[in-house]
Amino acid sequence: MKFQVERQALADAVAWVARSLPQRPPMPVLSGILLSVDSDELTVSSFDYEVSTQMRIEANTDTAGKALVSGRLLADITKALPNRPVEFSVDGSRLVLTCGSSKFTLPTMPVEDYPALPKLPELSGTVNSDEFARVVSTVAVAAGRDETLPMLTGLRIETDGETMTLAATDRYRLAVREMTWKPASPGQKIEVLVPAKMLSDTAKALAGSGEIQISLSAGADGLIGFSGGDRHTTTRLLDPEFPPFRKLIPSDQLATADLQTQDLIEAVRRVALVADRGTPVQLAFDDGSVKLSVAGEDEGSAEESLPAQLSGDDIRIGFNPQYFLDGLGAVGADSVRMSFVTSTKPAVLSPTSSESEGEAVDSYRYLIMPMRLPG
Incomplete structure (x- = not known):
């Protein structure tokens, strides 16, 4: 086997395939990346019986063939190579990689022991x-x-x-x-x-x-x-x-509150700095505002207020800070609507837009279970 490829295309292909390599392969060959070259194309592949990945790039081929080498090592090498054409050749049980003045000789693994990759379904x-x-x-x-x-x-x-x-x-x-x-x-x-x-x-x-x-x-x-x-x-x-x-998404609601998403994210991050593990961030809504607070036993306490357009009854509710931040970060809109049934039932976050007067801009729903509040 002997062929030549462009360095950037090779590095991209190996990086794409190496991302799926198992951390603890059940068989040594499953830690490898398979290089298969024909007349004008190199196929870079990996497979661990669960996930398979492949990428094809152009190649100038002298001799077709296959070689199986350590995937993570090959990924590290190709990422570090200079921006020059890369030449591969097989010398017995070794794969020789040459790029400019750099030369690597890598041991190969038996190709015949490598599992056949699954074909793409219909x-x-x-x-x-x-x-x-x-x-x-x-x-x-x-x-x-x-x-x-x-x-x-x-x-x-x-x-x-x-x-x-x-x-x-x-x-x-x-x-x-x-x-x-x-x-x-x-x-x-x-x-x-x-x-x-x-x-x-x-x-x-x-x-x-x-x-x-x-x-x-x-x-x-x-x-x-x-x-x-x-x-x-x-x-x-x-x-x-x-x-x-x-069926888990509530069909009725006691109240809704519209807030500026980024302002809420930043406020939650600040008050959560004093949160002990398992301590909720509390939100107390009333007409025109919401007060965020955290009462940490060891780190102290924090509170902050933000404007909020509340529709319905006042409500006090608490959430796991990280779960709450995950949902706010995924909303993807300037304004977020929080919908409540009671303080002990799940709340729903959804994107809104001030330009459309609070109408939902897409179908996203993030339902989050509340945490028990002190007292």
Whole structure:
């Protein structure tokens, strides 16, 4: 095997693929990146039986072939190379990499022991890459991280016609948002659960690629694939069982309050500086204002007041500061509306716009459980 590629294209491809390498591979070969070159193209790949990634770049090939080398080492090397063409060749059980005056000789692993990469499933539809990245990032903040509850570590994707709904919950908060997409088949409906971290990383990496192709295969070993430009990735789906999230969003409300999002974020950050672990940030709403306060046992106390347009009864409620900040940061609008039922039931955050006199500007809903307040 002998070929030459441009350094920046190589570094981008290796970085994209290396992001999916397992931290603790069950087999040594799964820590590797597979380089496959044919007449005019290099394919850089990784696979750990759960997630596969691939990227193709142009190559000037003298001799086709395959080589498997340590993925993280290759990523470190390609990132540090000078901006010169990079030449690869295989010498026995070694891969020789030359770039300008730099030369690296890396041990290879047996290609025959590497698992066959899964093929992309059948195309299900396409989405705008930038919009998909934005929506996924604002929903994934509510996904769980407890691996003993795998269904809560996933991000639910449902489609109905040209509407795609994404949802995530960790039992303490719930995030839901809708977006449009282009289904390959008008009548198809999708209900899948995708690992949230993988989906978040993939959506972010594919942003700017124009359109993302979403491919899906059903069944016990269901796969979902995402393609943007020359980048492709697949992952196994989680068990589709997921809480009936639409029923969790309150249909009635005791009061609503509209506030400036950034002002509220900054105020919460300030008062939370004295919060002990497990201490809520308290919000006391009355006509025209909200008082934020934290009473920390060891660090002291803090309070701050902000203007608030309250509609309905006065209310006093408390939230986990970080969960509250996650929701405010995901709203994505200058003004946020908080909707309340009672001080012991979940509140809902949604984006509003002062230009449209408080009307919701999109479908985003962030439901957050309150914390018990002192006294």
